[in-house]
Amino acid sequence: MFDDIQSTSCQELDILSVQMLKIDNTVILSEICLADFWGGLKKQYDHIADIRLGLICLSCAAMFALGSFLLAGLVCQSLGQYDYYDEYYIPSAPLEGVSSPTCAQECECPISFPTAMYCNGRNLKFIPIVPSGIKYLYLQNNLIEEIKAGVFDNVTDLRWLVLDNNKITSDKIQAGTIDKLGSLEKLYFSHNQLTKPPGPLSKSLDELKLISNELSSFPANTLSGMENLTTLHLSKNKLTTESITGAFKSLKSLVLLDVSENKLKKLPSGVPASLLMLYADNNEIDSIPGGYLAKLPALQYLRVSHNKLVDSGISAGVFNVSSLLELDLSFNKLKTIPEINESLEHLYLQVNEINKFDLTNICKFSSPVNYSRLRTLRLDGNNLTHSSMPDDTANCLRQASEIIFD
Helix, strand or coil: CHHHHHHCCHHHHCCCCEEEEEECCEEEEEEECCCCHHHHHHHHCCCCCCCCEEEEEECCEEEEEECCEEEECCCCEECCEECCCCCCCCCCCCCCCCECCCCCCCCECECCCCCEEECCCCCCCCCCCCCCCCCEEECCCCCCCCECCCCCCCCCCCCEEECCCCCCEHHHECCCCHHHCCCCCEEECCCCECCCCCCCCCCCCCEEECCCCCCCCCCCCCCCCCCCCCEEECCCCCCECHHHCCCCCCCCCCCEEECCCCECCCCCCCCCCCCCEEECCCCCCCCECCCCHHHCCCCCEEECCCCCCCHHHECCCCCCCCCCCEEECCCCCCCCCCCCCCCCCEEECCCCCCCCCCHHHCCCCCCCCCCCCCCEEECCCCCCCHHHCCCCHHHHCCCCCEEECC
């Protein structure tokens, strides 16, 4: 299966196409093809000699098989729903017993991976001096509270910096540290105690993860000039609509933006047209203005579950855009099925207050060539039953494999 994915182009499978395998009508596996992902991985992970790519989604856990370790995927679908890990699995050093003589004594620098230094899970309270030549630095799962000046002086060309699961606060990041890393491509800084983003950050960054911090401010110039940034995770913080105003306008390559589990009352403004996935679950969003999605011609995945959406806050036709493949409006206060485009494939409306199955909002009319491409439709937790479906439902929803009412 994975060999087939590796040898098949995303153009052949469609960008982020999802192929479902079922046993007894239960989705057990999804294979997801990210556009140009395979080629990008070979470039980004050039310190690994043999890369094998695979993606398994099982019990709502997405993991990429990547040589000797697994990389959690961005998107996962199972039983009509989805989930994804907010952390990448970063391996411990290979069990070689031999480390480079220049390596910090608290860490390991395997001879087989001379550009990597593994300092993860060692109860460190400080960052050791990093020797020259290191490009991949793993410091996650420690007790680090501060980043002192000078620790990165020998590695200003560092590419990866992983600081997840420490105790670092914004006021303990000294000048002349992260701001000196001009070649940094990936910065993982989740599960710390940051109240504002670190910076200034490298213009070379393509991925930034600041999940589960205490971010309440995000200055508009934080990401200025980061034209390579494709993935931005800001979930599980304290960000408001006002605090992120103007923060994303210069991100010409952004593909995924995750602002779920914050305090937003509106979807973020100024989002670049390149965006493919927008996750804004678990906020306080009560409306979506007309034309919002029309400004995002590449958007395929929109998740706004667990918010405060009501019918009056949904502008007419706002979701009727041909690019959208997945729309999640579950756990809101909608009373009607919103108007969607016939190209939509997955619609999640469970746990709302819907009491009428308005088929015209799904299919304007049905014919041999006019019908909905919906494959998944969830309506459980509403005031609807199978008997609520109009007579022409089967013709309109001829491609649906799952329609759930209860």
